[in-house]
Amino acid sequence: MSAYRRILSVLVCTFLGWAVALAAHKAILAAQTAPAYVDPEIQAALHEISPGEAQSDIEKLVSFETRATISAQDADSIRAGRGIGAAREWIRGELERYSRECTGCLEVRTDDFTQPASERVPAPVRITNVYAVLKGTNAEDAKRMVLVTGHYDSRNSDALDGKGFAPGANDDASGTTVSLECARVLSKLKFPATIVFLTVAGEEQGLYGSKHFAELAKSQGWDLEAVLNNDIVGGDKSPGQDAKVIRVFSESIPDSASEAEIRMIRTLGGESDSPSRELARYISQTAHIYGLAVSPVLEFRRDRYLRGGDHTSFNQQGYAAVRLTEFRENFNRQHQNVRTENGIEYGDLPKFVDFDYVANVARINAATLAALASAPGPPENVHLETKGLDNDSTLRWSAPADGRAASYEVLWRATAAPDWEHSEQVNTGTTATLPVSKDNVIFAVQAVDEAGHRSLPIVPSPQR
Numbered sequence: 001m002s003a004y005r006r007i008l009s010v011l012v013c014t015f016l017g018w019a020v021a022l023a024a025h026k027a028i029l030a031a032q033t034a035p036a037y038v039d040p041e042i043q044a045a046l047h048e049i050s051p052g053e054a055q056s057d058i059e060k061l062v063s064f065e066t067r068a069t070i071s072a073q074d075a076d077s078i079r080a081g082r083g084i085g086a087a088r089e090w091i092r093g094e095l096e097r098y099s100r101e102c103t104g105c106l107e108v109r110t111d112d113f114t115q116p117a118s119e120r121v122p123a124p125v126r127i128t129n130v131y132a133v134l135k136g137t138n139a140e141d142a143k144r145m146v147l148v149t150g151h152y153d154s155r156n157s158d159a160l161d162g163k164g165f166a167p168g169a170n171d172d173a174s175g176t177t178v179s180l181e182c183a184r185v186l187s188k189l190k191f192p193a194t195i196v197f198l199t200v201a202g203e204e205q206g207l208y209g210s211k212h213f214a215e216l217a218k219s220q221g222w223d224l225e226a227v228l229n230n231d232i233v234g235g236d237k238s239p240g241q242d243a244k245v246i247r248v249f250s251e252s253i254p255d256s257a258s259e260a261e262i263r264m265i266r267t268l269g270g271e272s273d274s275p276s277r278e279l280a281r282y283i284s285q286t287a288h289i290y291g292l293a294v295s296p297v298l299e300f301r302r303d304r305y306l307r308g309g310d311h312t313s314f315n316q317q318g319y320a321a322v323r324l325t326e327f328r329e330n331f332n333r334q335h336q337n338v339r340t341e342n343g344i345e346y347g348d349l350p351k352f353v354d355f356d357y358v359a360n361v362a363r364i365n366a367a368t369l370a371a372l373a374s375a376p377g378p379p380e381n382v383h384l385e386t387k388g389l390d391n392d393s394t395l396r397w398s399a400p401a402d403g404r405a406a407s408y409e410v411l412w413r414a415t416a417a418p419d420w421e422h423s424e425q426v427n428t429g430t431t432a433t434l435p436v437s438k439d440n441v442i443f444a445v446q447a448v449d450e451a452g453h454r455s456l457p458i459v460p461s462p463q464r
């Protein structure tokens with residue numbers, strides 16, 4: 001072989017080597033999330049959620065005239081169907097009815113306490129959270145819980161008015177209805193993990209109900225994987241509303257993070273990967289998988305600008321919790337006495353609520369709860385190897401304790417990308433090495449069961 005040919009041959013081989021390496025690299029970078037699994041039972045349950053039910057629930061809640069936390073809850077008022085006591089008893093009755101229809105599958109409970117006087121509580125008041133538990137069927141998975149909540153209390157222009165009309169159709173009979181609809185349709189199914197359907201009071205006085213409940217969950221060691229707070233999900237029908245989307249707010253740095261944890265988040269560039277934010281991404285992915293009519297819009301902040309809600313109570317206890325809220329709020333119809341001034345209608349009435357929208361939001365919630373409650377637990381001890389400097393990345397993890405993980409998905413995205421861009425399926429073992437630099441991407445691993453249900457993704461911590 002002439003020198004010329006030898007050089008040519010070396011060049012060709014080198015080029016081919018590069019081309020193969022480049023192609024492999026591109027194939028991995030281009031590997032989109034594997035085909036998503038649509039569970040036919042979950043799909044059928046979503047079809048059962050109905051705008052008609054949403055409408056009758058919201059109108060019933062409005063019929064109590066006021067659900068102010070400081071409104072009446074004595075026996076006579078309950079009998080007369082007026083005040084927060086009557087609303088509470090009606091919600092309890094609905095949950096008990098759903099339970100009878102599934103031969104007692106729900107445990108209907110209340111969490112009662114006396115809230116001492118405070119800025120918006122003129123005298124000590126009894127606050128009652130009403131909830132139902134659909135216990136998981138698998139002993140190990142039943143310890144894992146997912147929760148949906150809305151607040152059933154309401155208010156008008158004056159937070160201290162316990163008597164005047166306070167319909168609260170959108171804020172937050174709509175969110176209460178989401179919890180009830182999820183309970184009604186999902187109680188007909190069985191899930192390995194536990195689902196909690198919650199409605200709280202005291203929100204308008206200072207998030208008191210959710211605070212008490214989140215503390216109760218923490219003190220009893222509940223393994224709450226996900227909390228979905230629905231507040232103002234009525235899809236107010238004013239111009240400018242976008243009934244095709246719902247905002248999902250998630251905190252960046254966890255409220256409960258210690259100083260050491262915050263330092264680690266800074267070091268790793270993990271500001272956009274709190275468990276709450278992974279939950280928000282999971283909700284978005286689930287809505288997409290089930291082809292739902294309303295799409296989640298990820299909002300990378302804890303709540304609306306300078307405002308708060310019940311999910312924060314759960315964040316404070318270290319739980320992943322997000323807030324779902326309609327795209328555009330009409331502030332003439334929140335926390336306002338019902339009246340007309342200069343031709344403008346004020347007040348939170350059912351006629352402004354889009355019941356189709358409420359049903360669609362309930363479907364997003366039900367799909368997420370059902371998908372998570374069907375999935376195996378998330379992978380444990382998820383680590384990214386950092387022994388030496390390397391442009392490949394090796395991840396290691398251990399199987400979830402329920403033994404139901406049949407495979408895993410490694411997800412990744414560019415550091416500046418808002419949502420997962422790529423995935424690689426791992427069918428055997430609990431380790432993966434990818435030709436992707438950990439410097440340029442964020443990784444996570446999720447467990448997948450035999451059927452295809454996926455757990456929440458877990459972001460690795462570094463391990464030397």
Ligand SMILES: [Zn+2]
Pocket residue numbers: 151171172203231232
């Ligand atoms: Zn609210």
